[in-house]
Amino acid sequence: MMSLAGALWFAVQDDLFTNGLCSNSSSPSISISNTIQGKHPSARLKKDLFVSGHSPTSAEPNILAALACYAQGSLCSKTTDLLGLDQTAAGEAVKTVTQLLADMSPDFITFPNSYNDRMGAAQAFKNLSGVPHVVGVLGYLHVKVSPPLGEENMYMNTLGYHSVMMQVIFDVDGNLLSLEQCCPGGTPEHTVWENSDIGRQFSIFQHGHTWVVGSRSLHGCAHVLTPVEAFRIKSNAALRFNKAHSQLHGRTQQVFGSLKSRFQCLRDIGSIQSPESVACTIKACCVLHNICKKFSVPLPLDFSAEPLHPPSEAANVTAEQPFDYMEDAKDEMIEMFFNIAEDEGE
Structure with missing residues (x-):
């Protein structure tokens, strides 16, 4: 946990320096304090932890309390005693750090918006799988919860437990690129995508002629x-493509498994009032995930992959719809990149 706390501290400082908050001053904390007076609430949260009156040493117990809560799923008295905090102070520290990290998610979780960044991401995916023009893998992180009374059906997911779900896009290395749309676990995935900001950006070609890899639920x-749906497979090229697609989409098991293995709080949040009440915790852990990737923090020894969620009944119905623009484009891509000559050992 100490290595993660150090990584968090340096990453936050790096973010503040990068955004110019600590420039032209021999004391970063003084510069931050002078810069953020009267600004957005997230800036005040930064001030609460990092102003001149709070050194890195005094801020670290608060950070460690939050990290312990994320890692263990709760704060026990033994942990708070070691940190020199009472339960009330520790609880407030967790809330403050969680909100701070969630507010910083746009700085640490960013989508490749420039042409060069998109092409770099696409080349990495093509090198791995042979699939071109892919800039991310789209998945839905499910976090177990006890739903509000009377809303149990809304929260029941396709694996048979109650959850909230967060739409996530990640790159070839498992870095998170997009995070939004926290909603009940029974919400159809295609509904979440079509109502998300990133989904709308793709629909108007803000990210060019690129793809994200998704499950059958998003057909x-x-x-x-x-x-390619089973009833439409007419060639070995389609089979090769499906194998490559499975290789890419299957990486959600590793990425989501990493999140839940590192942050046990994401295994079961417990009773909630709404998806929004869980969103900050998920965002905070996702920010820490990207920080861990940046600083090469190793995974826990008890890592376990996250199971894939089967498609909903609604998704199975949409899969039978007539061909559309996306299917035609996919067919052309498969023909061009996966139609290997039959005499090559087949």
């Missing part, structure tokens, strides 16, 4: 590359 969604 027919704009710019989501889904596997």
Whole structure:
């Protein structure tokens, strides 16, 4: 946990320096304090932890309390005693650090918006799988919860437990690129995508002619590359593509498993009032995930992959719809990149 706390501290300082908050001053904390007076609430949260009156040493117990809560799923008295905090102070520290990290998610979780960044991301995916023009893998992180009374059906997911779900896009290395749309676990994935900001950006070609890789539940969604349905497989090229697609989409098991293995709080949040009440905790852990990737913090020894969620019944119905623009584009791509000559050992 200490290595993660150090990584968090340096990453936050790096973010503040990068954004010019600590420039032209021999004392970063003084510069931050002078810069953020009267600014956005997230800036005041930064001030609460990092102003001149709070050195890195005094701020670290608060950070460690939050990290312990994320890692263990709760704060026990033994941990708070070691940190020199009472339960009330520790609880407030967790809330403050969680809100701070959640507010910083746009700085640490960013989508490749420039042409060069998109091409770099696409080349990495093509080198791995042979699939071109892919800039991310789209998945839905499910966090177990006890839902509000009377809303149990809304929260029941396709694996048979109650959850909230967060839409996530990550790159070839498992860095998170997009995070939004925290909603009940029974919400159809295609509905979440079509109502998300990133989904709308793709629909107007803000990210060019690129794809994200998604599950069968997203069949027919704009710019989501889904596997070829069994009834449409007419060639070995389609089979090769499905194998490559499975290789990419299957990485959600590793990425989501990493999140839940590192942050046990994401295994079961407990009773909630709404998805929004859980969103800050998920965002905070996702920010820390990217920080861990940046600083090469190793995974816990008890890492376990996250199971894939089967498609909903609604998704199975949409899969039977007639061909559309996305299917035609996918067919052309498969023909061009996966149609290997039959005499090559087949």
